[in-house]
Amino acid sequence: MAASLLAALLPDGVGMHVWAIATAAMVAAGCGLVGTLLVVRRMSLVGDAISHAVLPGIVVAVLAGGRPGGPLVLAGAVAAALVTVWLTHLFRTEAGLAEDAGAGVAFTTLFALGVVMVTAAASRIDLDPACVLHGVLELVPFDTTPLVGVEVPRAFLTATGVFVGLAIAAAATWKLQVFTAFDPEAARAAGLPVAACTTALLAATALATVAGFEAVGAILVVALLVVPAATAELLTRRLHRIAVLAVLIGVAAAVAGYALAWRWNTSAAGMIAVVLGAGYLASVALSPDDGLVARGWNRGWFHWRVACEDRLAACWRAEESGADVTGPVAFSARLVDWLADRWLAASGRLARGPRGWALTPRGRQEADMVVRSHRLWESWLGRHADLPLDHLHPPAEWIEHHLGAEVRRRIEADVGGRGSDPHGRSIPPEP
Amino acid sequence: MTPCTSCWPGPIAAVGVGSSWAVSHNTLVVAGGVAAVGFAAGVIGCFGVLRKRALVGDAAAHATLVGVAGAFLLTGRRELGVLLAGGFVAALGAVAALVLLRRFSRTRDDAATAIVLSVSFGLGITLVSGITARGIPGGAGLEQFLLGHTAALTAADALLLAALSAGAVLTVWLGLKEATLVAFDPAFARATGWPVAFIDYVLVGLVAVMVVVGLPAAGAVLVTALVVIPPVAARQWTDRVPTMLVLSGLFGLAAGVFGVAVSAVVPRLATGPLVVLAAAFLFVCSLVAAPQRGWWSRRRRPAIDVVGPLHRREA
Numbered sequence: 084m085a086a087s088l089l090a091a092l093l094p095d096g097v098g099m100h101v102w103a104i105a106t107a108a109m110v111a112a113g114c115g116l117v118g119t120l121l122v123v124r125r126m127s128l129v130g131d132a133i134s135h136a137v138l139p140g141i142v143v144a145v146l147a148g149g150r151p152g153g154p155l156v157l158a159g160a161v162a163a164a165l166v167t168v169w170l171t172h173l174f175r176t177e178a179g180l181a182e183d184a185g186a187g188v189a190f191t192t193l194f195a196l197g198v199v200m201v202t203a204a205a206s207r208i209d210l211d212p213a214c215v216l217h218g219v220l221e222l223v224p225f226d227t228t229p230l231v232g233v234e235v236p237r238a239f240l241t242a243t244g245v246f247v248g249l250a251i252a253a254a255a256t257w258k259l260q261v262f263t264a265f266d267p268e269a270a271r272a273a274g275l276p277v278a279a280c281t282t283a284l285l286a287a288t289a290l291a292t293v294a295g296f297e298a299v300g301a302i303l304v305v306a307l308l309v310v311p312a313a314t315a316e317l318l319t320r321r322l323h324r325i326a327v328l329a330v331l332i333g334v335a336a337a338v339a340g341y342a343l344a345w346r347w348n349t350s351a352a353g354m355i356a357v358v359l360g361a362g363y364l365a366s367v368a369l370s371p372d373d374g375l376v377a378r379g380w381n382r383g384w385f386h387w388r389v390a391c392e393d394r395l396a397a398c399w400r401a402e403e404s405g406a407d408v409t410g411p412v413a414f415s416a417r418l419v420d421w422l423a424d425r426w427l428a429a430s431g432r433l434a435r436g437p438r439g440w441a442l443t444p445r446g447r448q449e450a451d452m453v454v455r456s457h458r459l460w461e462s463w464l465g466r467h468a469d470l471p472l473d474h475l476h477p478p479a480e481w482i483e484h485h486l487g488a489e490v491r492r493r494i495e496a497d498v499g500g501r502g503s504d505p506h507g508r509s510i511p512p513e514p
Numbered sequence: 515m516t517p518c519t520s521c522w523p524g525p526i527a528a529v530g531v532g533s534s535w536a537v538s539h540n541t542l543v544v545a546g547g548v549a550a551v552g553f554a555a556g557v558i559g560c561f562g563v564l565r566k567r568a569l570v571g572d573a574a575a576h577a578t579l580v581g582v583a584g585a586f587l588l589t590g591r592r593e594l595g596v597l598l599a600g601g602f603v604a605a606l607g608a609v610a611a612l613v614l615l616r617r618f619s620r621t622r623d624d625a626a627t628a629i630v631l632s633v634s635f636g637l638g639i640t641l642v643s644g645i646t647a648r649g650i651p652g653g654a655g656l657e658q659f660l661l662g663h664t665a666a667l668t669a670a671d672a673l674l675l676a677a678l679s680a681g682a683v684l685t686v687w688l689g690l691k692e693a694t695l696v697a698f699d700p701a702f703a704r705a706t707g708w709p710v711a712f713i714d715y716v717l718v719g720l721v722a723v724m725v726v727v728g729l730p731a732a733g734a735v736l737v738t739a740l741v742v743i744p745p746v747a748a749r750q751w752t753d754r755v756p757t758m759l760v761l762s763g764l765f766g767l768a769a770g771v772f773g774v775a776v777s778a779v780v781p782r783l784a785t786g787p788l789v790v791l792a793a794a795f796l797f798v799c800s801l802v803a804a805p806q807r808g809w810w811s812r813r814r815r816p817a818i819d820v821v822g823p824l825h826r827r828e829a
Contacts, residue, residue, distance in 0.1 A: 122622075122625050125622055125624055125625075126624070127622075127624040127625040127627070127628040128569060128624045128627065128628060130628065131627075131628050131631065131632075135735075174746075174801075177801065177809065178746065178749075178750060178801055178807070179807070180746055181563075181566045181568065183566070183567075183568045183569045184563050184566070184568040184742055184746050185746075186569075187568045187569055187572065187738060187739070187742040187743075188739070188742060188743050188746060188794065188797060191736055191738060191739035191742070191743070191790050191794075192739070192743070192790060192791065192794035194735070194736065194787075194790075195736055195739070195786065195787035195788075195790035195791050195794070196787070196791060198661060198784065198786075198787040199783060199787045199788065199791065202782055202783050202784065202787075203783075205782075216639075216660055216661075216735060217639045217643075302576065302631075302632060302635050302636075302735065303632060303635070303636050303639070305628055305631065305632040306629075306632035306633055306635075306636055308628075309625055309628040309629055309632065310628075310629050310632065310633065312625075313621050313625045313626075313629055316620070316621070317619065317620060317621070344640070347644060348644065348647045348648070349640050349641075349643040349644035349647060350639050350640055350642075350643035350644075352636070352639065353635075353636045353637065353638070353639030353640035353641075353643060354636070354640050355636070356632055356633050356635070356636020356637070356639075356640075357633065357636050357637050357640055359633060359636075360629070360633030360634075360636065360637070363629060363633070367615070367618065367619045367621075370620075373620055375618060
């Protein structure tokens with residue numbers, strides 16, 4: 084209730100913003116929670132379908148005397164959601180439609196029906212087709228109801244009630260949800276109520292959707308359902324962490340989106356979706372495990388290490404085969420190699436010799452291990468793989484960067500510790 | 515052409531616009547243009563449905579709003595051609611975003627579709643609201659692209675839409691054999707050396723074209739129905755691709771004409787929902803009445819009819 088205290092203390096105009104932000108945050112929290120289960124169960128498009136299809140349910144409930152956000156409207160929305168999913172199922176069994184085509188038929192039809200009903204009954208109900216699509220978060224604070232002496236926006240109460248209810252339900256059935264999400268077959272075999280769990284998720288989606296409907300509209304509810312969960316899924320892999328993170332991301336985007344929309348004088352709901360999208364792109368790029376930056380960094384770092392090790396090994400072989408090849412001629416003009424030479428020299432592995440680069444003691448130690456890996460692998464291939472001599476080098480050239488001390492020791496034991504490779508050259512010993 | 519008031523007594527009486535409606539030349543041309551759009555959308559949509567990519571068009575459709583608003587902001591002009599060109603670029607951008615997310619992120623396809631759809635729509639709403647709030651002249655009508663409003667179209671606009679539709683249908687007609695092959699057996703097509711990826715991109719590009727061309731008729735939110743519902747309705751009647759294409763086109767045409775007609779009589783109603791409801795009505799009829807797969811004929815057949823098809827084939 085921090086929001087209500089704050090709103091009561093602040094001057095009127097600011098209080099309005101606080102209420103709008105609090106409502107958006109509550110909607111986002113409820114959607115983030117439900118969306119987590121939708122995303123991990125690969126039901127994102129069901130969320131999309133339901134968020135469109137609740138419209139006729141809401142309109143019928145309002146025409147029947149329900150108040151927006153009241154129990155009758157919530158029930159109407161849940162009924163419409165279940166009808167959508169039932170229709171999709173019916174289209175699949177009766178008409179052989181693929182699931183996406185079936186959902187595409189069902190939700191566009193129900194949404195079209197809802198829009199026509201809204202337009203036809205415009206004089207009797209307080210809904211506008213455009214608001215149905217993108218909501219009017221800015222108007223939420225003007226429709227209030229008294230609660231212990233404070234005027235509280237009705238939409239905020241609905242959203243809070245839905246979020247608290249969903250959070251309690253999710254916490255109470257968490258193990259069942261996890262089991263059903265990741266292995267529905269095993270859950271069914273264990274006698275768990277999987278079908279009831281799915282139906283409950285659909286109903287929860289409808290509730291979260293209808294709570295957000297007037298604030299952010301049908302289509303941006305999809306953003307609140309799917310984007311926070313998909314973003315969180317890129318950042319962590321444990322389901323409860325995804326859920327908590329999705330709620331936090333949704334709330335943060337609601338606050339930031341509202342502030343930016345106010346700053347630039349545009350639709351708050353649209354801006355919240357844009358902020359969510361930006362956050363998602365940022366995690367695609369920056370996710371610690373498999374973000375583009377992390378993957379690019381790892382790949383780049385690996386290539387750099389390979390380049391350095393190859394330069395050390397080239398020097399080592401040049402020194403082994405005699406002084407003539409040690410000259411600058413043997414060193415290619417590739418930029419990466421040129422940089423690797425500079426780095427190796429700066430870090431004390433190479434030094435300028437009389438005829439080009441020469442290994443320092445430290446560089447020789449590291450080059451020993453690269454060449455040792457290379458030649459041990461050639462020996463192993465020669466013994467086990469039945470390859471001609473001139474086919475041994477390329478695989479060894481690749482694997483020399485991956486072998487550790489323990490593996491080298493084992494290979495050496497396997498090939499009999501002869502001390503020379505199939506080409507007859509000596510294998511440097513382990514230090 | 516005299517107004518046929520006896521055909522539509524209900525809506526006219528209900529909203530009281532009986533006084534001043536006459537079927538003008540403009541309305542007829544617009545109806546013809548939307549009919550062409552409906553036909554082309556039905557034809558092109560068949561391949562999306564057969565290829566099991568019904569909702570790629572939905573993501574592209576929601577993204578068109580960004581392009582429409584962006585084209586208006588950049589050029590400051592409101593001609594339909596300019597706005598639709600922007601919408602087309604945005605639709606292609608959405609498809610590209612889907613392809614890139616599939617390639618570069620861990621997000622699954624369904625979530626990626628929902629993300630592209632909702633975020634691009636949010637961006638579109640942000641732009642349109644910003645334009646409206648600043649009172650930029652001419653920007654007020656952009657909201658019509660949400661749900662479609664053919665009443666605002668001119669004859670020239672309708673001709674443009676019809677020409678684009680004709681181009682799309684012509685492309686499919688020229689590449690019918692290739693498109694059919696890729697839709698039913700992409701693995702065989704690849705093995706026999708057809709450029710499957712290229713054909714796929716052309717088909718997706720055509721869906722993007724149709725989604726954009728369908729915008730004035732059905733709006734960004736519902737235009738996907740134009741490329742999904744007529745094909746699945748037509749699929750109930752036939753197993754042959756050419757028949758399905760023509761039938762689907764005719765369903766789309768009928769739905770488009772119905773939407774324009776009712777919306778002309780009752781200007782308050784956006785065209786999009788009407789077109790979708792008409793298409794859905796045709797789909798339900800197909801579901802019930804189609805000769806082989808329909809509910810009615812299946813009810814009259816014994817449950818397991820193994821021998822029947824064999825006899826029919828020999829006959």
